[in-house]
Amino acid sequence: MAKKPKKAGPKPAKSKAKKVKGKSPKGKNLKTKTPKAKTKARRPQRTETVLPKDLEARLMALAAQMDKTMDALLLQALCEFADAWEDHYRTINVLADEDERVQIVVKPE
Numbered sequence: 408m409a410k411k412p413k414k415a416g417p418k419p420a421k422s423k424a425k426k427v428k429g430k431s432p433k434g435k436n437l438k439t440k441t442p443k444a445k446t447k448a449r450r451p452q453r454t455e456t457v458l459p460k461d462l463e464a465r466l467m468a469l470a471a472q473m474d475k476t477m478d479a480l481l482l483q484a485l486c487e488f489a490d491a492w493e494d495h496y497r498t499i500n501v502l503a504d505e506d507e508r509v510q511i512v513v514k515p516e
Contacts, residue, residue, distance in 0.1 A: 470480040
């Protein structure tokens with residue numbers, strides 16, 4: 408009589424914990440250390456826009472004069488734009504939150 412082949416069942420899952428030499432505070436010989444989850448690096452966001460020919464020419468001339476790529480020039484321009492408007496709105500909000508403001512009026516002589 409022939410032997411029946413063994414059925415291949417699921418293998419037990421291996422632990423991803425690494426053993427670290429040393430003693431724990433409770434006197435155990437080995438500690439386990441679980442690995443941290445890997446995070447994927449975020450790719451830069453791409454944005455496409457159509458520029459008027461005259462503006463594109465001006466920006467290209469500036470990029471050449473500043474020895475920058477067009478991408479670097481646009482990134483700098485967008486960062487400066489965001490910085491300026493964020494500062495503007497912070498100032499507006501602070502002024503709106505104040506209860507009273509002192510006003511100095513100089514009368515003409």
